[in-house]
Amino acid sequence: MAIKEIQEEIVDEFSMFDDWMQRYEYMIELGKSLPLIDEQYKTEDNIIKGCQSKVWVHAELDNEKLVFTADSDAIITKGIIAILIRAFSNQKPQDIIDADTAFIDEIGLKEHLSPTRANGLVSMIKQLKLYAVAYQTQLN
Amino acid sequence: MLDVQKIRKDFPILNREVNGKPLVYLDNAATSQTPKQVIDVIVDYYQNYNANIHRGVHFLSQEATDKYEQARQKIQKHFNAKKSHEIIFTSGTTHGINLVANGFSSILKKGDEILVSAMEHHSNIVPWQMLAERTGALLKVIPMNEEGELVMDAFHDLLGAKTKLVFCNHISNALGTINPIKEIIESAHTVGAAVLIDGAQAAPHIQADVQALDVDFYTVSAHKMCGPTGVGVLYGKEEWLNKLPPYQGGGEMIAEVTFEKTTYAELPHKFEAGTPNICGGIAFGAALDYMNSIGFQKIAAYEHELLKYATEELLSIEGLRIYGTAQEKTSVISFNIEGVHPYDIGTILDKLGIAVRTGHHCAQPIMDFYKIPGTVRASFCFYNTKEEVDALVEGVKRARNMLL
Ligand SMILES: Cc1ncc(COP(=O)(O)O)c(C=O)c1O
Numbered sequence: 001m002a003i004k005e006i007q008e009e010i011v012d013e014f015s016m017f018d019d020w021m022q023r024y025e026y027m028i029e030l031g032k033s034l035p036l037i038d039e040q041y042k043t044e045d046n047i048i049k050g051c052q053s054k055v056w057v058h059a060e061l062d063n064e065k066l067v068f069t070a071d072s073d074a075i076i077t078k079g080i081i082a083i084l085i086r087a088f089s090n091q092k093p094q095d096i097i098d099a100d101t102a103f104i105d106e107i108g109l110k111e112h113l114s115p116t117r118a119n120g121l122v123s124m125i126k127q128l129k130l131y132a133v134a135y136q137t138q139l140n
Numbered sequence: 141m142l143d144v145q146k147i148r149k150d151f152p153i154l155n156r157e158v159n160g161k162p163l164v165y166l167d168n169a170a171t172s173q174t175p176k177q178v179i180d181v182i183v184d185y186y187q188n189y190n191a192n193i194h195r196g197v198h199f200l201s202q203e204a205t206d207k208y209e210q211a212r213q214k215i216q217k218h219f220n221a222k223k224s225h226e227i228i229f230t231s232g233t234t235h236g237i238n239l240v241a242n243g244f245s246s247i248l249k250k251g252d253e254i255l256v257s258a259m260e261h262h263s264n265i266v267p268w269q270m271l272a273e274r275t276g277a278l279l280k281v282i283p284m285n286e287e288g289e290l291v292m293d294a295f296h297d298l299l300g301a302k303t304k305l306v307f308c309n310h311i312s313n314a315l316g317t318i319n320p321i322k323e324i325i326e327s328a329h330t331v332g333a334a335v336l337i338d339g340a341q342a343a344p345h346i347q348a349d350v351q352a353l354d355v356d357f358y359t360v361s362a363h364k365m366c367g368p369t370g371v372g373v374l375y376g377k378e379e380w381l382n383k384l385p386p387y388q389g390g391g392e393m394i395a396e397v398t399f400e401k402t403t404y405a406e407l408p409h410k411f412e413a414g415t416p417n418i419c420g421g422i423a424f425g426a427a428l429d430y431m432n433s434i435g436f437q438k439i440a441a442y443e444h445e446l447l448k449y450a451t452e453e454l455l456s457i458e459g460l461r462i463y464g465t466a467q468e469k470t471s472v473i474s475f476n477i478e479g480v481h482p483y484d485i486g487t488i489l490d491k492l493g494i495a496v497r498t499g500h501h502c503a504q505p506i507m508d509f510y511k512i513p514g515t516v517r518a519s520f521c522f523y524n525t526k527e528e529v530d531a532l533v534e535g536v537k538r539a540r541n542m543l544l
Pocket of ligand 1: 170231261
């Protein structure tokens with residue numbers, strides 16, 4: 001599925017919830033259930049320091065598609081990471097470079113992606129895009 | 141007894157809703173809210189007598205200067221400084237600490253020792269590290285115990301002929317511990333060391349008497365005591381302030397300038413280069429008037445009740461641990477719930493309209509001591525209520541249920 005379609009799917013899913021509690025509970029579920037990253041990649045090098053919650057990101061090229069794994073020590077952050085990974089992982093680098101993140105706003109989680117929020121998510125998205133740029137250059 | 145409902149009417153912001161819920165503001169250790177009595181003074185300044193001070197011949201300039209100097213005298217009186225020129229206006233605690241640290245760079249020599257407590261705010265660690273680097277002096281740390289109290293035996297052992305400076309906060313912002321500063325000051329003086337006390341967290345709760353304490357430097361921020369941001373004062377003993385070189389050069393701080401040589405102005409202007417936060421200084425005076433009209437004794441008694449109640453209620457939550465359980469403490473509660481990241485709790489509380497702080501509270505060494513990434517910190521002011529404590533406790537329970 002294309003990034004855009006996945007994002008629409010996520011927006012659809014979230015539109016079923018009528019309040020923030022349900023949205024957060026869903027995110028916390030996502031955060032709890034997913035094994036997001038292989039322990040060997042939870043290294044200092046892969047850490048994105050977001051002040052309060054730590055975020056780890058690892059990227060690998062598989063058949064011209066970029067596969068991301070990531071994790072966080074805070075569960076809500078981890079839930080959002082799960083959503084971001086679903087939208088961006090296993091896609092062509094160029095598509096990741098071109099993708100936008102407006103859907104996060106539509107599912108009511110905008111506050112988590114504010115550049116001044118100390119959770120590492122904004123740096124994480126930047127990092128995903130940087131990986132995409134690096135691998136795209138490699139592919140060219 | 142203090143009439144909290146009446147007091148709450150003075151703070152317009154407390155009527156706000158956040159995320160559709162009534163605001164429960166429990167981040168007072170970061171900054172306190174501003175009563176309308178202080179807001180009125182700020183508005184009055186800009187509407188009626190905004191002018192630059194100490195330099196004008198005209199009416200408004202004189203009026204603004206008078207009000208600014210009156211504020212200085214109020215602050216002098218409040219902290220019982222001997223002279224008004226021992227009160228230096230700053231942009232806040234951080235500025236005051238840097239001013240002193242910078243001054244000591246021309247006094248300290250290689251091998252001199254600086255003692256700093258293990259529970260300092262970063263703004264009371266970094267300037268001394270920079271000072272130590274510049275001068276070759278050694279920074280030594282007064283350790284703390286599990287309760288979050290300074291180990292005074294260790295302090296006495298560290299103190300020696302080489303100790304030139306001791307720095308410690310009056311109250312820890314991360315733990316709420318009230319440190320035994322009188323004992324620290326007295327002991328430091330027996331070896332001839334100067335003492336700077338960071339009063340940022342104490343000033344909103346305790347009225348420090350700088351002469352009775354015999355402290356050399358005491359520094360505070362207005363924004364933690366119902367005043368505006370970006371203004372504070374450094375108290376310094378006259379003899380010390382005369383010994384220290386100026387911090388910044390500029391207008392206001394000079395007596396005479398030629399290209400060959402500049403002579404510095406008298407205290408306090410020597411340390412007040414440039415146009416100060418005039419309105420802020422005047423509003424700081426008004427904030428002190430406001431707090432004094434309630435009375436520090438009453439404030440302390442009321443906050444103590446709130447702290448006791450909140451501590452008991454929070455401890456009834458399974459898996460909750462409080463960091464900072466000193467015998468002597470103010471209304472700050474730092475806590476975590478086993479298995480839950482503090483950031484997650486803070487996020488859920490925010491959704492419920494409850495403002496707390498999460499993270500390391502600019503005191504990373506304390507977090508390293510407890511081997512935790514941070515804590516959730518609820519800090520109370522005299523306008524907070526037991527009902528707000530109940531809302532916090534309910535919120536934490538709800539967060540716990542969601543997150544575990
Ligand atoms: C103990 C302590 N020292 C210093 C500061 C810094 O104060 P300011 O940012 O107003 O300079 C704070 C404020 O958080 C504090 O709590």
